[in-house]
Amino acid sequence: MKNYIIHHDWKIVEEGFVPEHNRISESIFSIGNGKMGQRANFEEKYSGDTLNGTYVAGIYYPDKTRVGWWKNGYPEYFAKIINSTNWIGIGVTVNGEELDLAKAKVLSFKRELDMQHGLLTRCFVAELQNGNQVEVCSHRFVSIAATEIGAIRYTVKALNFDGEIKVTPYLDGDVVNEDSNYDEKFWVEVARAVGGPEGYLTVETLKTGFHVSTGMWFQLLKNGNKVETDITNGEREKYVEASQSVSVEKGDEIVVEKFSSTVSSLDYEKESLAEKAKEAVDLAVEAGFDALFESHKNRWLQKWATSDIKIEGDIAAQQGIRFNIFQLNQTYSGEDERLNIGPKGFTGEKYGGVTYWDTEAYCLPFYLSTAPQKVSRNLLVYRRKHLEKAIENAEKLGFKNGAALYPMVTINGEECHNEWEITFEEVHRNGAIAYAIYDYINYTGDKEYLAPMGFEVLLGISRFWSQRVNWSADKEKYVMLGVTGPNEYENNVNNNFHTSYLAVWTLKYTLEAIDYLKKEFPFLFEELVKKWKFNELNETARWKDIIDKMYFARDEKRGIYLQQDGFLDKDLTPVAELPAEDLPINQNWSWDRILRAPYIKQADTLQSLYLFQENFTTEELKRHFDFYEPLTVHESSLSPCVHSILAAKIGYQDKAYEMYLRTSRLDLDDYNNDTEDGLHITSMGGTWMSFVMAFGGMRVVNNKLTFNPFLPESWKSYGFRIDFGGAHLEVKMKHGEFFIINHSAVVVAATVWGTEHVIAGNSTLEIKK
Template structure:
């Protein structure tokens, strides 16, 4: 196992398999809880902040409200610049806060650090998609109220969020006031307050990014606010409306106040003892990135009218129905470890909440839960998040790939800046332009081109969606293939092998190297797939191919060159050790001194200069080991064992992307104890705050990696080159059974295995052929197929066979 510390093992609470429950308020942990209790729908994200605000002294709060793909730009200042450095950075904005609801009981303001909290519970229900908070509060004067707050971000209406606020007067008759507001003056202080030199947090903005333009109200407690980003000049319109429900005996008065960027409405309600009243608040966000600016107000009004007609309960019913359909495809059920069961569902739910599904947006590294990495999209999407959606909710998978097509022109421009042909996708971006200001661990990671190509291939093979390949995917493949052939060269000193110099692989603790094995292997696969796609299009879609050929000026000699480069691709190998070298020089460096590295010095990037790290054999995350998984058919079992055993002890897993990959390969080669340990660390990455930074947003790649670790690791799922599904399940000794479902070309198959056998059941579709441990099986409706579970995969020290 690796040498770094195990982070923060304390769980949030005893696990509930379908919910996340907080039984007591702890202000010191408030900011992390805001990430954990965040809600979203792929467009809107709302952190789990308290409606009344945070008033603690020991913790911190980020009242985060986000719109996927909505960003401002700002100049990047380099003390020492150079040609081709990105001139501007993009940052996802914390937008207008419309989640404000402040309660006063007989003039005394409610918050959790005042008066007496007699009862407290907060519950995120993952089957219903609703966040509940129940508080019994006694004011300093002794007035007791029961407060029940429900919140949702609609999964069926992407511009809508809603809050239902219910108050019961328990021991008094009097006036209860509820003030609902939205505030567009988002102070910088409300962002992450102390970056402490952590490059994962991004730059601090020194001026407001949202500028006021106009505001208005409908005279019935509703209002809207229009703002514009300072530099990118996108427009945002945020609006709210309300529905009040009173007992027959109650009366109320309403007052409104508009102060430029803050709009508020206050309901003063006279209640008798035992009376209950409620206020439903509906919130909409629209931006000029996806709506014509002149239609922003009209679209907002329409969304709020729809919300009012449904009511909170109607929206909640729709939410539940949507999630019923989602869980029927995406749920993974394990028996024997409730904490990991909870984590798997929390992670799947989190992925659904943060994934863009409109083709214009993607999945940020922290999703819509926080501002870590400034809301940027990385390769995480294609390598980790995309497989989850491809095999559970393929329509979202396609939308994520469509984002890459929409930003292909920016990738072409980036290649030109880098003096290359074709297209080079950005390492980190929102709008499509490169945002990485540290090129050794950014732009140099050209493997992102091959990662996107791999994602396209896997998606098309798994779904059969050749229409996407013809209309969009092929153009991406061809332009990025041009890049590889232009970047690399044929080295006479290596018998004319095709070499790729000056790149960084997935391991960011080793930078600017020649012939990173992962990059070369993936580029070879990329070029081969591009050639296969040419053949497919010529045979089945000749008219579309001819059009694309004309539009991008594709020449026959280019295609031959793609094949030649693939055939002659150099992959460094060490004969003495019998392993693939991570790059040309990695194995010649001295190994990192793990024994004398104190636990508090992890992650290394926060405690050592990059050059110190670069001079050693030490890995931040899976690199060659990742290739063993993605391109598994190209390695023998012996090779996987030797390579895993060499690189695993050198890996710190300072990246949250790493443990899941090691879990998958460990399971494949029979090292089940390590597989389970890495899996546990992945699945509860955020719930247990393993890396200590969940406060800045959740780790979406690890969320998706936990699904992969079950389905690809313990379930042994792979696609062969023809796109056929294969499984080789192995049950961890800690479990009684495991059940998951995957979609394949419009059909849904359930895989269930316990200690004795595996059962394959077709739940949706007409029939398909799969492989079980190499055996061909035909699965038909209403005819489950059972096979004895293979004996536990032999430990790596046992017999070595392919």
């Protein structure tokens, strides 16, 4: 764990330049707007260790799968949201020497991310090898108001010299991905143009044929006045630049204002892209940096008005939760149903920026509560549009009759993950997608989503479960063989509790959906029966039999369900008794040793207990938590949040706080030594859940709000906001007092500490405990 980020309630602050931390900081200080994103790379040249990253949502390359040996059903490629044209570049030369912080002496350095307003600032003083000292300040944002625009204000001050400073804004499409399987470059040039202060570059992805056009325009000011010296242009394949020089005296300050646009063939015809890029740049230039930032800032303030969480008395926890909310809001906007959320968002290459089950399991609740309803609905529509591909994925593995297996990893609905124990066995992702439909309907009341989109997805998934189980004559039960649960430190196990429980639940929920459609949409249901060749009598009879006779491994002595068959055969030494040098085990142990050990990467059995906690008594939850949590190493970013929620449910308030702090500061403090690869965006949704559901004790049960809140001892108060049932609610907790403030005219019912209340429009419910 590292601890170099300075605690602040609204800002992420780094003081002092430590090259060993640079990749970590590039991830932490990333910015984006849902359509594109940018790691916190330097504008000027940096020849030190860096991961350059500029990403455009939905633009991907199918990097050919590279494995030691092939298995039937393997996907042919791993899709990647690829590094795209670098638009931030501004080369700086001082009296003939290039500014490069890897070679210069850094006298002071401060990097700051203003989360409230979405602004990245970096200021430093450096002494070049020629003895010249410069003070540089950069202000950069990717607009969430004008989502095709990025803007930079870059200031250079001559501290101890007279002479010449040359600036060279550029666009560089000759970029690479570090994780390319075959060290390929993924882009070819389509067109380029440069003249005076502006330039344009259009590039195309190999194989997929996406086009991306990037434009730039800049102006140079000296002591507030525009510099009129000649501009020199340069170009080569996939690269354009414009250079301008200015004479300076000691104390003079020059400012480069650079505006850039990024547009793609996802949104425009390829033939018009260059024109669209120029139109966007022209509009940005006309508005100017200050007006663009004002619109961007105001849009951020609107987002915070509905999603902020306030903590009084714990600045580390406050900074952590706001950092998580900030990254979630700048990663996904919900405006485009073709897009989804990658585990690293726009902050790094790992996991390819593509969609996992994390979206449904960890991100959906955040958007349900803090964004317009269409945002979460679009996450469901994304999966419905991939249903036919999910059926094809299942067919490749031998399933029939419209059974659907949603991919573990995807960009377009096709499976593109190439680790066999995950690709073929981690099928619980199907259950997460089914549960998301329930979660959405339970929260919003939009039951008509079942007619027909939700039902069609549930039918395909239920058909999969029906074929995935088999009858055990020995047990006289249905069993689920050869699976991998969320705990990826166990592969190819039989009867994983979480997978089997989700399968049974999905079958039950699909039966409920059928009853609803037959009652409310009988003619539509008849059409769906024909469309999907649904033999209701035969298929549902098997589903009901599976529901009644599914096998779950259980230890009656302890009164718990087992994670899978044979779990008790392991040496159940708790994690606390392992030598410190063994942790994390995924970096210190062989895979063979991990597979034979009892140690759990993330919530597995407890994942089901979290989702369906109303189906278990508090004592049952406690027994399971007491058994499994001491064996959990939390080496998945998705682990602490679930444990925090369950710990709060069973009254382990200190453990709930411990797990919350870990998930909220996972990246800021680099808990797992992997922040340099990019941030854990999807686990940030889990962080939000751990706050609202652990400290707020919030659940929606049968479309009704319930709260069982508590306040950590070190905190003075907390508050969060949610949208529910057309109302906007502000929830506050102080020592001994709980408030729900209704900022709408809609009447809302809520159960608090077991007692039902009605909150009138524009009123406050105050409860003392």
